[in-house]
Amino acid sequence: MSQNKYNWLVTFLLMLGTIVILFPLYITVVNAFKTPAETAASILALPDSLSFANFNRAIEMTNFFNALGNSVYVTLFTVLFTVLSNSLVAYAIARNMHKKMYRFLFYYFVSAMFVPFPIIMLPIVNQMSSMGLMNLNGLILLYIVYGLAFNVFLYTGYIKTIPKELEEAAIVDGCSQWGVFWRIIFPILSPINATVAILTALWAWNDFLLPLVILSNRADQTLPLVQYVFQGQFATNYNLSFASYLMALLPMIILYLFLQRYIISGVTQGAIKS
Numbered sequence: 001m002s003q004n005k006y007n008w009l010v011t012f013l014l015m016l017g018t019i020v021i022l023f024p025l026y027i028t029v030v031n032a033f034k035t036p037a038e039t040a041a042s043i044l045a046l047p048d049s050l051s052f053a054n055f056n057r058a059i060e061m062t063n064f065f066n067a068l069g070n071s072v073y074v075t076l077f078t079v080l081f082t083v084l085s086n087s088l089v090a091y092a093i094a095r096n097m098h099k100k101m102y103r104f105l106f107y108y109f110v111s112a113m114f115v116p117f118p119i120i121m122l123p124i125v126n127q128m129s130s131m132g133l134m135n136l137n138g139l140i141l142l143y144i145v146y147g148l149a150f151n152v153f154l155y156t157g158y159i160k161t162i163p164k165e166l167e168e169a170a171i172v173d174g175c176s177q178w179g180v181f182w183r184i185i186f187p188i189l190s191p192i193n194a195t196v197a198i199l200t201a202l203w204a205w206n207d208f209l210l211p212l213v214i215l216s217n218r219a220d221q222t223l224p225l226v227q228y229v230f231q232g233q234f235a236t237n238y239n240l241s242f243a244s245y246l247m248a249l250l251p252m253i254i255l256y257l258f259l260q261r262y263i264i265s266g267v268t269q270g271a272i273k274s
Helices: 003-032 036-041 052-062 065-095 100-114 116-129 138-160 164-172 177-188 190-206 209-214 223-230 238-271
Strands: none
Touching: 003 238, 036 238, 052 065, 052 138, 052 223, 052 238, 065 100, 065 138, 065 177, 065 190, 065 223, 065 238, 100 138, 116 138, 116 209, 138 190, 138 209, 164 177, 177 190, 209 223, 223 238
């Protein structure tokens, strides 16, 4: 295949992928501003007038700002403690891979990525219930633990690229092993920290299944859970649903647009060296 034909094929595939991604977003945005009658007439047409009535109604029905606060709380602390704890675990493993126990731990964590959540869902619910953690704090704890598998894989590969001479020089200068990590290694991990933070934030913000089985109090519901209010037994109010979905998606879309380069660079650098 000639280079010109190859470029045209790649361009076509990229355009097709863009359409596939943007089309559902277009449907969501357009119909969030429509009345049910306008949506029934044509789901693709633009609204006759720009009205925020659906957004106001969706905020009332979902107690939106309470759910928003819950999602922000869960996402913020999940990201913070995930980056701090998972990077430390990965550092210990990466610098001791020559020992059988740490090598076993690495493969143990990696193997956990292949265990489907439904298999361990019931035992997890029973355990969290017995510990009194069927709440937002318990949800944060589970996100931190479940993130270990993939994050250790990324961090370990990235840490292997950092010269050990930096640590040895710091120790010679009187720095403790604890100080070596926080003063030397952790700042160097900034690109992969950003990657882990963004991926964890997207997961914690958009996840539905784990909050569904863990959060027993209605006041603790996160944004994905409160969308259930629009689902009736015989019908669904799509206009209110789209308005609510758009409000829930907007913070993560903005975050991703500004920080997407860290995802690509961090995943690439971490995975290639693993």
